[in-house]
Ligand SMILES: Cc1cc2nc3c(=O)[nH]c(=O)nc-3n(C[C@H](O)[C@H](O)[C@H](O)COP(=O)(O)O)c2cc1C
């Protein structure tokens with residue numbers, strides 16, 4: 146499975162094309178829409194999210210509720226486009242016509258300056274329109290299709306917020322998958338720890354009041370992945386490495402950890418590695434899950450626990466210094482609107498991005514032209530490794 150996205154933040158629409166989804170897989174657009182809606186929520190989002198109501202239009206690859214095996218294309222319309230018709234139109238403009246909202250002042254922390262240098266755009270709107278995290282809606286749509294596939298193979302995935310602005314949620318390792326899903330969904334900051342909900346929201350409000358922004362840490366949690374998915378034989382088939390790369394590809398994500406992650410550097414091996422055990426019912430399992438479900442680029446069969454760190458949003462109402470590329474004069478950046486914290490929304494993005502990588506690995510490893518065949522192959526494999 147692979148996918149491409151297209152679309153500018155204030156352009157007409159976002160488009161996602163997914164290839165390699167098995168045929169005859171039941172799928173409904175309500176599930177994709179539910180994912181899109183979840184991404185739009187969260188305390189700290191800016192005014193744009195009040196304008197958009199992300200709904201998917203399926204334009205190919207699905208018929209009467211089943212996948213065809215052909216490319217699936219998904220469209221999400223930008224409701225804000227109507228305010229940007231003259232700015233984002235495709236037709237050439239008459240010479241001398243002034244275009245609204247040209248950008249000559251690069252924002253620190255954004256793609257603006259580097260993108261302008263690389264592609265030769267003197268109007269940096271040509272950069273920011275595509276580098277904007279608006280694109281993550283298109284990626285969530287792809288991930289929602291992947292989630293549908295995983296769920297029907299008995300693999301569940303969710304995400305929640307572990308930390309915002311240094312406020313850390315308490316340990317949640319004893320919570321069931323169902324509890325994680327329900328509690329995160331009910332929380333305005335998608336945390337599983339009720340005690341930090343208000344402090345997190347206060348920190349977001351405070352940052353907003355001060356014209357600043359804040360970041361945080363999110364966690365994706367997966368149950369039901371069989372052991373041995375991925376591979377150790379080549380660097381680009383290691384599933385943890387693929388997940389790490391795709392997490393870092395999310396706008397503003399700067400780091401990734403599996404299980405206890407960086408803490409492993411401060412511990413002895415006996416405190417890090419997960420001892421192997423066996424029983425008739427489960428087959429092989431681990432007494433602990435400190436390595437977060439991966440060894441040697443492959444799943445261990447234990448829950449996958451992966452964290453991503455999001456830096457604070459770069460667009461600030463409290464201006465940072467930059468240089469106007471036309472005048473070369475310094476200036477203090479001014480802002481019309483921005484999110485002050487998008488960590489809760491980003492957790493939903495990460496969930497879907499990880500889901501896609503898992504579905505990709507599964508469809509590579511098992512016969513996957515037809516979904517019922519894939520389902521049977523995964524079921525047989527589960528039994529085979531249980532008795533191994
Ligand atoms: C869900 C989400 C929403 C975001 N919202 C904003 C925003 O409103 N303003 C902003 O400047 N950056 C926002 N960002 C982050 C920028 O898109 C990102 O920092 C920028 O594209 C530069 O990429 P980099 O930080 O990965 O280097 C958001 C990121 C995510 C994941």
Ligand SMILES: C=C(O[C@@H]1CC(C(=O)O)=C[C@@H](OP(=O)(O)O)[C@H]1O)C(=O)O
Nearest residue numbers: 191193194276277278279282482483484
């Ligand atoms: C549109 C979304 O996020 C946007 C991501 C973003 C950025 O610079 O990354 C900047 C903001 O866009 P605007 O300038 O239009 O307000 C966010 O709203 C979205 O998540 O759907």
